[in-house]
Amino acid sequence: xxxxxxxxxxxxxxxxxxxxxxxxxxxxxxxxxxxxxxxxxxxxxxxxxxxxxxxxxxxxxxxxxxxxxxxxxxxxxxxxxxxxxxxxxxxxxxxxxxxxxxxxxxxxxxxxxxxxxxxxxxxxxxxxxxxxxxxxxxxxxxxxxxxxxxxxxxxxxxxxxxxxxxxxxxxxxxxxxxxxxxxxxxxxxxxxxxxxxxxxxxxxxxxxxxxxxxxxxxxxxxxxxxxxxxxxxxxxxxxxxxxxxxxxxxxxxxxxxxxxxxxxxxxxxxxxxxxxxxxxxxxxxxxxxxxxxxxxxxxxx
Amino acid sequence: xxxxxxxxxxxxxxxxxxxxxxxxxxxxxxxxxxxxxxxxxxxxxxxxxxxxxxxxxxxxxxxxxxxxxxxxxxxxxxxxxxxxxxxxxxxxxxxxxxxxxxxxxxxxxxxxxxxxxxxxxxxxxxxxxxxxxxxxxxxxxxxxxxxxxxxxxxxxxxxxxxxxxxxxxxxxxxxxxxxxxxxxxxxxxxxxxxxxxxxxxxxxxxxxxxxxxxxxxxxxxxxxxxxxxxxxxxxxxxxxxxxxxxxxxxxxxxxxxxxxxxxxxxxxxxxxxxxxxxxx
Numbered sequence: 001x002x003x004x005x006x007x008x009x010x011x012x013x014x015x016x017x018x019x020x021x022x023x024x025x026x027x028x029x030x031x032x033x034x035x036x037x038x039x040x041x042x043x044x045x046x047x048x049x050x051x052x053x054x055x056x057x058x059x060x061x062x063x064x065x066x067x068x069x070x071x072x073x074x075x076x077x078x079x080x081x082x083x084x085x086x087x088x089x090x091x092x093x094x095x096x097x098x099x100x101x102x103x104x105x106x107x108x109x110x111x112x113x114x115x116x117x118x119x120x121x122x123x124x125x126x127x128x129x130x131x132x133x134x135x136x137x138x139x140x141x142x143x144x145x146x147x148x149x150x151x152x153x154x155x156x157x158x159x160x161x162x163x164x165x166x167x168x169x170x171x172x173x174x175x176x177x178x179x180x181x182x183x184x185x186x187x188x189x190x191x192x193x194x195x196x197x198x199x200x201x202x203x204x205x206x207x208x209x210x211x212x213x214x215x216x217x218x219x220x221x222x223x224x225x226x227x228x229x230x231x232x233x234x235x236x237x238x239x240x241x242x243x244x245x246x247x248x249x250x251x252x253x254x255x256x257x258x259x260x261x262x263x264x265x266x267x268x269x270x271x272x273x274x275x276x277x278x279x280x281x282x283x284x285x286x287x288x289x290x291x292x293x294x295x296x297x298x299x300x301x
Numbered sequence: 302x303x304x305x306x307x308x309x310x311x312x313x314x315x316x317x318x319x320x321x322x323x324x325x326x327x328x329x330x331x332x333x334x335x336x337x338x339x340x341x342x343x344x345x346x347x348x349x350x351x352x353x354x355x356x357x358x359x360x361x362x363x364x365x366x367x368x369x370x371x372x373x374x375x376x377x378x379x380x381x382x383x384x385x386x387x388x389x390x391x392x393x394x395x396x397x398x399x400x401x402x403x404x405x406x407x408x409x410x411x412x413x414x415x416x417x418x419x420x421x422x423x424x425x426x427x428x429x430x431x432x433x434x435x436x437x438x439x440x441x442x443x444x445x446x447x448x449x450x451x452x453x454x455x456x457x458x459x460x461x462x463x464x465x466x467x468x469x470x471x472x473x474x475x476x477x478x479x480x481x482x483x484x485x486x487x488x489x490x491x492x493x494x495x496x497x498x499x500x501x502x503x504x505x506x507x508x509x510x511x512x513x514x515x516x517x518x519x520x521x522x523x524x525x526x527x528x529x530x531x532x533x534x535x536x537x538x539x540x541x542x543x544x545x546x547x548x549x550x551x552x553x554x555x556x557x558x559x560x561x562x563x564x565x566x567x568x569x570x571x572x573x574x575x576x577x578x579x580x581x
Contacts, residue, residue: 036381036410037355039397063410064355064381064397064457083441087454089355090394090578094454101442101452111441113456113488115418118411134418136463139490139501142456145446190399191382194411248399 012182013235017285020206020234021048024172030058031078032121032168032202033068034175034195035245037089038253040188041068042176042208044241047279047288049174050075060170061086063114063194067245067261070096071279073107074271080108082149084117091258095265111145113137116165118194124169125201133163173202176242177227178250180207181215184232185225190248192226199227206234208241210250238285243292257292264300273300331558333511334575335566336529337471338362339558340509344469347372349423352413352465354380354458357396358578359471359509360426362566365389369565378422380458383408389569418461425465427458427505428472431484434523434543436491436505438470439484446486456488463490468505473579475510477542492521511579513537514555515545522546527555531581 015023035041046068055077061069062084069086072078074096086094101109116133123131132153137143143150143163153164175195177186186207188195199205207227212235218225241247244254244261264270277299282288341363345351349372353360357379364377365388379387381397384404393400408416417425429438430453440456442449462468468489472479492504507526508515514526524546528534534552538545558566566575 037395037397039381039395039399061455063414083455085355085455085457087355089396090358093452098452102449104448111446111455113460114458115414115461118414119418122411122415134420134461134464136490137460139463139487139497140456140460141441141446141487142460145441145486190402191384191397191407192409193381193383193397194409196409197411246397246399248402252399253395 010183013184013229013232014182014212015234015236017044017048017236017238018052020236021045021052021054023234024049024054027055028057029171030060031056031172031174032060032062032170032198033065034173034193034198035242036064036191036193038066038244038258039191039246040176040193040195040248041066041242041245042174043067043243043245044238044285045174045206045208045236046071050077050275050279053077056172058082060117060168062112062117066094067258070094070265071275073097073100074265075275076107078107080110082110082112082117084112084114088258088262091255092262095262096271099266099268110149111142112149113142116150117168118197120165120168121194121197121201123167125197128167130164130166133165135162137163168201170198170202171204173198173205174208175199175205175227176208176247178210178247179213180209180227180235181213181218181229182235183215184227184229184235185215185218186227186232187213187224188226188248189250196226199231204233205231206236207232208236208238210237210239210241210247212237240289241285243289254292260297264297267301270301331563332576332579333529333581334359334577334579335558335563336555337509337511337579338366338566338575339562340514340555341469341471342366342370342562343556344507345372345375345424348374350376350378350421351424351426352378352380352417352422352458353396353426355396356428356473358392358394358574359473360469361387361389362392362570362575365569366562366565370562378408378413379404380413381410383410383413391571392569392574394574414458414461417458418464420464422465424467424469425462426469426471427462427489428470429459429484429488430479431481432470432472432479432508433481433484433491434545435521436470436508436517436523437484437487438489438491439486440488441486443485459489462505470505470508472510475512475537476540480541480543482543492517511581512540518546524548525552527553529555530557
């Protein structure tokens with residue numbers, strides 16, 4: 001629900017990072033972070049969740065998660081992870097995810113796939129209890145590996161047997177738009193990935209933006225609005241907030257930083273050093289960017 | 302982390318740094334990446350619609366090459382970015398790159414994937430940490446699923462490959478760890494198992510690797526089609542941990558890209574990525 005300002009005027013939803021993430025309870029049922037691979041990931045909001053030690057029951061790592069999944073799993077802030085894809089595409093495999101799973105972890109891993117997760121998300125938006133899946137998946141190892149995620153269902157019209165997934169309704173979504181007005185009308189300046197659907201389906205949407213534009217500007221080009229304000233709980237302006245991931249049309253992903261992260265995070269100590277230097281250490285985004293620009297990785301094993 | 306490793310990285314933010322080649326000479330000639338892209342192009346037919354997912358360099362380049370040569374009515378969708386018919390202006394290493402939006406349309410990713418799940422695609426490109434003799438692919442876990450020796454990224458979009466008419470597999474690593482007799486986890490289902498005969502009639506069509514082009518026999522066993530220039534059939538066998546079916550007669554050499562094809566590839570591969578991702 002959208003609430004107004006104290007004076008009866010339309011209320012601004014613009015908040016600082018700390019304040020916005022501070023609105024979250026200590027433990028939320030589930031989290032889905034927007035963007036895809038190393039693109040449009042609201043990393044400043046993710047880092048703040050870690051600073052404030054916000055915990056989440058289920059983390060949906062889809063359609064493709066990279067550093068967000070790594071940091072949240074490495075900080076042990078998620079209890080179970082639904083895996084569509086966690087990795088760094090051509091840069092390589094996800095080191096924390098690898099180490100946790102290969103050594104054994106108490107984080108529950110639910111092997112899934114992005115297509116089924118997105119159909120579940122769409123069902124969540126539309127209030128459908130579950131989403132029947134197209135045929136084909138039954139020949140893979142997925143249904144037998146994750147019987148709780150994939151359930152058998154029969155088509156009431158033809159009697160044909162198939163699979164279905166439960167509706168997914170994330171209690172918290174973090175998304176990145178390049179621009180928004182103060183009410184939360186967000187614009188994607190490049191790909192919207194699955195974030196439009198995510199914003200429509202989630203209970204609470206926290207939107208990170210590179211910068212604010214006026215509502216007049218939004219009204220001039222309504223077809224550009226990828227996320228309507230009514231779905232948005234908070235708008236958080238953070239310049240370079242996706243770093244080291246990309247923000248389409250603003251900046252590309254920082255290949256050097258990501259490669260150094262992947263090398264550092266291949267050990268527990270290196271990961272802890274990284275978190276200290278780049279996540280919990282910097283008191284704000286400006287300090288984070290200073291540390292990034294310094295390129296000084298000497299404190300990291 | 303070693304200083305040596307740090308020294309290899311150039312200061313500043315450059316997503317291409319991973320691909321920077323030490324040897325400029327490598328870029329002047331025909332690399333295996335070019336041969337693979339040309340093989341992709343030759344396998345495509347005019348009018349087809351293709352879905353290309355993560356690690357897209359080889360199929361993107363091959364599809365664009367096909368458009369520029371024999372298949373002007375081909376449609377390609379650059380997975381994550383949602384770019385439909387990207388001009389590869391220029392060819393970029395990540396499927397989600399903004400460069401892929403120099404295109405005819407940009408769809409949300411969930412619509413791209415759901416459309417293919419709906420059977421609206423002709424060709425699906427996929428690969429795996431493991432690929433077996435029946436064309437099954439594994440992107441999830443090597444070893445036991447609950448305590449794997451290698452945790453992969455997860456199955457991504459490839460479980461839905463069978464929704465397209467044809468599946469083409471590709472990999473930038475042809476070795477015994479990738480080409481295994483039987484995958485440990487089926488992310489993409491290959492040719493039918495004994496119990497599926499009669500229900501399922503087909504599997505992936507083609508496999509394009511840095512060493513060779515392979516297809517499948519009528520009963521679904523991976524078969525060598527051709528070896529790339531400079532590769533012997535023995536080298537392929539030595540790097541495959543199961544017995545490949547062999548073509549009748551001498552094993553042919555994969556077609557080298559023509560001068561025209563090389564010129565086309567250089568118009569969009571401005572950073573020489575094809576010769577860096579699979580050199581030689």
